[in-house]
Structure formats: structure tokens, C-alpha cells
Amino acid sequence: MRTYLDCIPCFFRQALEASRVAGAGIQTQRRVLNELAKICSGFSLTSSPPETGRIIYRLVSRITGKKDPYAKIKTESNKMALKLYPRLKRMIARSADPMAVAVRLAIAGNIIDYGVKNSLNVGHELEKILKEEGLRIPEENKKFYQYAKFKRTLAKARTVLYLADNSGEVVFDRILIEEIKKKDPWKHIFYAVKSAPTINDALKKDAKQCGIDKVAEIITSGADAPGTVLSLCTPRFLRMFRGADIVISKGQGNFEVLSLSRRPVFFLFMAKCPVVASHAGCRIGDIILRCGGEYLTREG
Amino acid sequence: MRTYLDCIPCFFRQALEASRVAGAGIQTQRRVLNELAKICSGFSLTSSPPETGRIIYRLVSRITGKKDPYAKIKTESNKMALKLYPRLKRMIARSADPMAVAVRLAIAGNIIDYGVKNSLNVGHELEKILKEEGLRIPEENKKFYQYAKFKRTLAKARTVLYLADNSGEVVFDRILIEEIKKKDPWKHIFYAVKSAPTINDALKKDAKQCGIDKVAEIITSGADAPGTVLSLCTPRFLRMFRGADIVISKGQGNFEVLSLSRRPVFFLFMAKCPVVASHAGCRIGDIILRCGGEYLTREG
Numbered sequence: 001m002r003t004y005l006d007c008i009p010c011f012f013r014q015a016l017e018a019s020r021v022a023g024a025g026i027q028t029q030r031r032v033l034n035e036l037a038k039i040c041s042g043f044s045l046t047s048s049p050p051e052t053g054r055i056i057y058r059l060v061s062r063i064t065g066k067k068d069p070y071a072k073i074k075t076e077s078n079k080m081a082l083k084l085y086p087r088l089k090r091m092i093a094r095s096a097d098p099m100a101v102a103v104r105l106a107i108a109g110n111i112i113d114y115g116v117k118n119s120l121n122v123g124h125e126l127e128k129i130l131k132e133e134g135l136r137i138p139e140e141n142k143k144f145y146q147y148a149k150f151k152r153t154l155a156k157a158r159t160v161l162y163l164a165d166n167s168g169e170v171v172f173d174r175i176l177i178e179e180i181k182k183k184d185p186w187k188h189i190f191y192a193v194k195s196a197p198t199i200n201d202a203l204k205k206d207a208k209q210c211g212i213d214k215v216a217e218i219i220t221s222g223a224d225a226p227g228t229v230l231s232l233c234t235p236r237f238l239r240m241f242r243g244a245d246i247v248i249s250k251g252q253g254n255f256e257v258l259s260l261s262r263r264p265v266f267f268l269f270m271a272k273c274p275v276v277a278s279h280a281g282c283r284i285g286d287i288i289l290r291c292g293g294e295y296l297t298r299e300g
Numbered sequence: 301m302r303t304y305l306d307c308i309p310c311f312f313r314q315a316l317e318a319s320r321v322a323g324a325g326i327q328t329q330r331r332v333l334n335e336l337a338k339i340c341s342g343f344s345l346t347s348s349p350p351e352t353g354r355i356i357y358r359l360v361s362r363i364t365g366k367k368d369p370y371a372k373i374k375t376e377s378n379k380m381a382l383k384l385y386p387r388l389k390r391m392i393a394r395s396a397d398p399m400a401v402a403v404r405l406a407i408a409g410n411i412i413d414y415g416v417k418n419s420l421n422v423g424h425e426l427e428k429i430l431k432e433e434g435l436r437i438p439e440e441n442k443k444f445y446q447y448a449k450f451k452r453t454l455a456k457a458r459t460v461l462y463l464a465d466n467s468g469e470v471v472f473d474r475i476l477i478e479e480i481k482k483k484d485p486w487k488h489i490f491y492a493v494k495s496a497p498t499i500n501d502a503l504k505k506d507a508k509q510c511g512i513d514k515v516a517e518i519i520t521s522g523a524d525a526p527g528t529v530l531s532l533c534t535p536r537f538l539r540m541f542r543g544a545d546i547v548i549s550k551g552q553g554n555f556e557v558l559s560l561s562r563r564p565v566f567f568l569f570m571a572k573c574p575v576v577a578s579h580a581g582c583r584i585g586d587i588i589l590r591c592g593g594e595y596l597t598r599e600g
Contacts, residue, residue, distance in 0.1 A: 005329050009312035016305055029305050034341040041334040 001256045001279045003045050003052055010273070011043075011056050012036060018060040018199070022069035032063050048257045049275075050227030057198050057226070068197035070167075077112050077168025077200065078209045080123065087130070088175050100147060102179035103268070104135045107287050109172025110165060110251055110270045112200070137287055144282050145289045150266050153291070154180065157245030160189040162216065163228050164202045165251025165269075170210035173250065177215045189216035190240055196224035201253070227253030230261075252276050255288075264292045301556045301579045303345050303352055310573070311343075311356050312336060318360040318499070322369035332363050348557045349575075350527030357498050357526070368497035370467075377412050377468025377500065378509045380423065387430070388475050400447060402479035403568070404435045407587050409472025410465060410551055410570045412500070437587055444582050445589045450566050453591070454480065457545030460489040462516065463528050464502045465551025465569075470510035473550065477515045489516035490540055496524035501553070527553030530561075552576050555588075564592045 015036050019029040036059060043052050061067055068074075088105055095101040108129040129135065137145050154160070162177065164170060177189055191212050194201045202210075207218045222234035228249075230238065241247065247265045249258055255267045256276065271277040271286045280288060315336050319329040336359060343352050361367055368374075388405055395401040408429040429435065437445050454460070462477065464470060477489055491512050494501045502510075507518045522534035528549075530538065541547065547565045549558055555567045556576065571577040571586045580588060 005316055005326065005333060006313075008333050009309045009316065012309035012312055013306075016309065026305065030345075033305065033308050037337040037340050040337050045330075 001048055001259045001276070003043065003047055003049050004275045005045070006275050007049050007052070008040060008043070010275075011040065011052065014053070015056050015060055018057060018069055019064055021073065022060060022064035022066040024064045028064060032060055035059055035063060048227065048229065050225045050253045050257050051229055053227070053253075054198060054225035054229070054232075061197075070197065070200040074167035074200050074202070074206055075209070077166070078170065078206055081109070081112070081168040081171035082210065084126070084130070085171055085175075088172070091130070092175065092179065099151065099179050099183065101135065102176040103147060103150065103289065104137075104287075106172050106176040106250070107268045107270060107289065108135070109169035110268070112166050112168040113251070113272060141282075141286050144280070144286055146266075146291055147289055149291055150289055153246050153264075153266070155183075158187060159240075159244045159246075160187055161240050161244035161247045162189060162191045163221070163247065163249040163251075163254050164191060164193045164207065165254060166200050167202045167206040168200075168210075169250065170202050170207055170212060174210055174212055174215060177212070181215055190244070191216040191218050192221045192228065192237060192240075193218060194224055194228075195220040195222050198224055198226045201226055225253075225257075227251075227255075227257035229257050255280070261292070266291050301348055301559045301576070303343065303347055303349050304575050305345070306575050307349050307352070308340060308343070310575075311340065311352065314353070315356050315360055318357060318369055319364055321373065322360060322364035322366040324364045328364060332360055335359055335363060348527065348529065350525045350553045350557050351529055353527070353553075354498060354525035354529070354532075361497075370497065370500040374467035374500050374502070374506055375509070377466070378470065378506055381409070381412070381468040381471035382510065384426070384430070385471055385475075388472070391430070392475065392479065399451065399479050399483065401435065402476040403447065403450065403589065404437075404587075406472050406476040406550070407568045407570060407589065408435070409469040410568070412466045412468040413551070413572060441582075441586050444580070444586055446566075446591055447589060449591055450589055453546050453566070455483075458487060459540075459544045459546075460487055461540050461544035461547045462489060462491045463521070463547065463549040463551075463554050464491060464493045464507065465554060466500050467502045467506040468500075468510075469550065470502050470507055470512060474510055474512055474515060477512070481515055490544070491516040491518050492521045492528065492537060492540075493518060494524055494528075495520040495522050498524055498526045501526055525553075525557075527551075527555075527557040529557050555580070561592070566591050 012033060015032050016029060019032045036056060092098045092101050111125045164173060180187060191207055193203055193207050204218055204220060212218055221228050221237045223229050223232040225232060242263060249265045249267050251269050252272060255269055258265050267288055267290055269288050271280060271282050271284055271288060274284060277284045312333060315332050316329060319332045336356060392398045392401050411425045464473060480487060491507055493503055493507050504518055504520060512518055521528050521537045523529050523532040525532060542563060549565045549567050551569050552572060555569055558565050567588055567590055569588050571580060571582050571584055571588060574584060577584045
């Protein structure tokens with residue numbers, strides 16, 4: 001997905017929010033916005049938003065002097081999600097279709113997204129979703145929810161590449177991966193995190209904190225953007241990306257960079273921004289589980 | 301109210317939206333954003349947002365070559381509101397407290413605001429409000445709704461200065477002015493509109509199209525900003541502003557520029573932006589009818 005002009009005001013909003021998270025004072029916040037203003041006329045509209053996002057979050061780091069502004073938020077998201085873990089496992093245990101619930105929960109975890117909306121309501125929003133009725137897929141949302149196809153492809157796969165998104169959300173991914181492993185302990189699952197801090201995206205230590213190392217092999221993609229930008233990825237990751245029997249991609253950022261990829265990818269996310277929703281042909285708030293680019297609107 | 305850093309992303313959003321309303325192509329829209337980026341580091345944070353808004357909407361006019369991008373939208377808002385007029389009058393007629401309903405309707409009309417949100421849902425939102433139950437003031441909103449004080453001050457006033465906000469909304473103002481006149485035909489009411497196009501703010505011809513000239517004297521303030529910025533106003537208007545027995549101010553823009561005014565002003569608006577809501581100490585969506593600056597949070 002390319003960058004739209006609507007992304008530009010949003011870049012300013014994100015830069016301001018990240019500066020505040022980094023603890024910058026008003027003067028420094030303003031400096032961040034001024035520096036962004038200086039460079040934004042050079043942003044390419046043919047790049048994906050996470051490619052530009054990368055430039056912005058690096059700018060914030062440079063000016064605020066904080067290499068990982070979201071470090072504390074990430075650790076706390078992980079802790080909060082780990083506290084939910086026993087409850088999530090109980091939901092799976094008492095379900096008639098544990099895999100279906102695990103997939104739905106993995107997408108629910110995608111609410112923990114600090115690029116799109118800020119922190120305060122995450123706990124509250126999660127709570128709403130975790131009430132059983134919150135897990136149902138509304139009728140008008142069903143066309144974006146290709147669960148049967150996902151299940152079929154997954155059943156046949158021996159190698160799984162799972163692209164992580166946010167910290168905290170990782171616990172929800174773990175629930176799904178545990179379910180996959182329960183069905184077939186021989187599946188080889190690689191869990192790919194970003195290589196350097198970008199917003200609240202999960203790093204290796206977040207994946208470990210959330211216990212992914214017990215169920216999958218954690219790898220870094222090479223990307224330090226809020227989306228797995230292939231041109232930034234390591235040759236090893238690219239081989240896996242091309243060769244895996246199934247690629248499970250979490251979050252809007254990964255969707256933004258891979259939506260037009262020729263290799264089929266299953267995208268699991270909540271549509272949280274109007275531009276992404278328009279690109280995906282869905283509405284804000286929709287629960288997405290779709291394969292590849294088949295449902296995309298054409299880009300002008 | 302001063303300009304906050306949160307206003308800067310919003311200025312970009314408004315500039316983009318206004319360029320689209322002006323019918324600009326992608327290239328021109330981008331040029332508007334680039335030009336805005338060039339000047340935004342010079343924006344004073346001690347000015348009010350409408351003072352900066354004025355610069356932005358002038359920039360859009362200059363680059364798109366459209367002197368009044370919202371002209372068509374304004375005419376249509378007026379027509380839409382005029383169609384509602386008989387229904388509004390019936391609501392007043394069958395009410396036990398016509399003045400209370402008229403005041404509530406005047407604030408409901410403030411939903412017609414193209415600076416804050418775009419057009420599509422205005423009809424739908426209005427429809428919701430116009431269902432009788434939509435006119436009730438929720439319990440937690442009541443502290444922002446000083447109707448008794450407003451009624452008392454109005455009853456004693458011989459001269460009324462009414463500051464208009466948006467086109468379309470004018471019809472709702474007319475309903476209130478007619479009610480005021482019904483109670484006291486000798487009140488002298490001046491209805492002040494902006495002097496030149498800015499967003500969808502009402503001009504003299506909008507006031508006439510909506511029939512204000514039948515119930516009040518239409519004057520121009522001298523301001524061509526999306527708020528009655530006193531430093532832009534004519535000496536005649538300023539005399540009226542200081543001398544009127546009551547000033548009724550509609551909309552967020554007028555609140556933003558007059559919230560700290562020493563002369564008491566009754567502000568009637570819906571809180572539609574997080575920065576204004578925070579300044580007023582209320583929540584987004586709250587219905588405001590308050591006098592002067594007494595309830596404001598301190599500005600840092």
C-alpha cells in the first residue's frame with residue numbers, strides 16, 4: 001500500500017505522540033514537528049507508510065535522545081498481557097473450536113497498538129473484546145474473515161513464518177502458536193520480530209518476555225520500521241519469507257508493506273485507520289483475516 | 301485559548317480537506333501541504349487556533365485559486381436547514397418550554413461544522429439530535445449548561461449581539477432569535493457574520509438566505525477568520541461587542557478566540573475537538589452553554 005496524503009497529518013500526530021512518550025518538553029516536541037515539516041515535502045507517495053514511519057520514529061529518537069521511547073510501555077504491555085494469559089487459556093479450553101477462538105484472540109491482541117491510538121483505553125477495549133460475545137464476527141464483517149481457507153492452508157503447512165507486530169500482542173500470538181503446536185507438534189514455526197526499536201513493535205526480548213521461545217524459534221527480520229519492509233530485511237529472512245509454507249502476518253503495519261506481495265500472506269489485524277480500511281475495502285473496526293491482495297481496492 | 305501543538309497535525313488535516321473541497325488535484329493538494337510545512341514552524345503558540353486557521357485557509361485559497369471553496373456546501377447547508385425549519389418550529393410549538401427547546405436547537409445546529417469533521421454525516425447526526433430524546437441534556441453534562449443564568453441575563457437585556465458560526469446553522473439561530481423576539485419584540489438584535497469566506501462560516505448572504513434579516517439586523521464583524529478575532533474586527537463591531545447587554549457566541553471558533561475575554565460572553569457550542577474540550581474542562585460531544593471564562597482550565 002502506498003502512502004496517501006491523508007498520512008501526512010497523521011505523521012505529525014504520531015511524531016508529537018512519540019515525542020511525548022519519549023518525555024520531551026514542549027520545546028523539544030516543537031522541534032520534532034519543525035524538523036518533520038522540513039523534510040515532509042520529500043516523502044515519496046509511492047513508498048509504504050511504514051517506510052516513512054521509520055524516518056519519523058528515527059527523527060524522534062535523534063531529537064529526543066531516546067533510542068527506545070516506548071521501552072517502558074512495551075514491558076508493561078507484555079506484563080499486562082501475561083496477566084491475561086491464564087484467562088485466555090481458559091477461554092480456549094472451554095471452547096468447542098479452540099483453534100477458531102485462538103485465531104480470534106490473536107487478532108483481538110492487535111488492539112495493543114500505540115502508533116494508531118494512544119495507550120489509555122487498551123485495557124478497557126481488550127476487556128470488551130474478551131467478553132465472549134465480543135469474539136463473535138459480525139455478519140457484515142464475515143467477507144473479510146477467511147477462517148476456513150486459513151485453517152486449510154495451515155493444516156498442510158510444515159513451515160510457518162509468523163510476523164509479529166506489537167509488544168503485549170505477542171502473548172496473544174503465543175496462544176495461537178500453542179494451539180497450532182497442539183494440533184501438530186512437528187510444525188516448524190519461526191516468529192519474526194523487528195531488529196531495532198520502532199514504536200511499540202515487539203523486539204526479541206519482548207518475544208522472550210512473553211514466552212514465545214517455548215513454542216517457536218524467534219528470529220529478527222532485519223527491518224527496523226513499523227512494518228516488515230522487505231527491502232530492509234536480511235537475506236536469511238527473505239529466504240524464509242519466500243520458502244515458508246504459510247506466512248501469518250499480524251497488524252496494520254505488516255499489511256501496509258506486504259498487501260501487494262505476490263507470495264500469498266494471511267493478514268490478521270484490526271482495521272484502525274481510514275486509509276488502511278479504504279485500501280482493504282473494509283470499515284474501521286473490522287476484524288480482518290484474509291489471504292493476499294485479492295480483496296484490495298486499486299491504488300491511484 | 302492558545303494554539304497547542306496538537307493543533308499542528310489538525311492544521312494539516314484541515315488544509316488537505318479544504319484543498320479537496322476546492323476541487324484541487326493530488327498535485328495541488330500536495331503543494332498546499334508542502335507550503336504549509338514551510339510556514340508552520342513560524343506559527344505562534346500564543347495566538348488562538350482561528351488566527352492560525354485564517355492563515356491556512358488563505359493559503360488554500362491562494363494555491364487552489366478558489367476564493368470561496370465552501371461556497372456550494374454553504375448554499376446546500378442553508379437549503380438543508382431551511383427544509384428542517386417547519387419541523388423545528390413544530391418542535392417549539394408543542395413544547396412546554398419553547399425557549400429551552402430553541403436554545404437547545406441552536407446548539408444542535410452547531411453540528412454543521414466543516415472545519416472539524418467533514419460533511420457526510422451531518423444530516424444523519426442532526427436527525428439523531430432532532431428526535432426528541434436527543435434534545436435532553438445528559439446528567440453529567442449539566443454543569444456545562446447554565447440555562448437559568450442565560451435566561452435571566454437575556455430577559456434583562458435590551459441589546460443582543462449574536463455571533464454567528466456556520467452556514468446552515470444560521471437557520472437554527474433564527475429559531476432562537478424568533479423565540480427571543482416573541483418574548484420581547486423590543487429587543488434589538490444584531491447578528492454578526494464574518495466579513496470574508498473562511499471554511500463554511502456564514503457570510504451576509506447566508507444570513508439572508510436563511511431569513512435572519514426578518515428578525516435581526518445583520519452586521520459583519522470585520523473578521524475573516526474561523527472565529528471572531530477581535531484584533532481583526534471593525535471599530536463599529538468592537539463598540540457593539542463592548543456595549544451589548546448580552547453577547548451570544550456560537551461555535552467552537554468563537555469560543556477559542558473569546559474564551560478569555562473579560563466581557564462576559566455566553567458560549568453555545570458542541571465540543572468537537574479534544575483540545576477545546578480539554579480547555580473547557582468538558583468531554584468531546586458535550587453540549588455547552590456557559591458564561592465567560594469561569595470554568596476554564598489554566599493554560600500552560
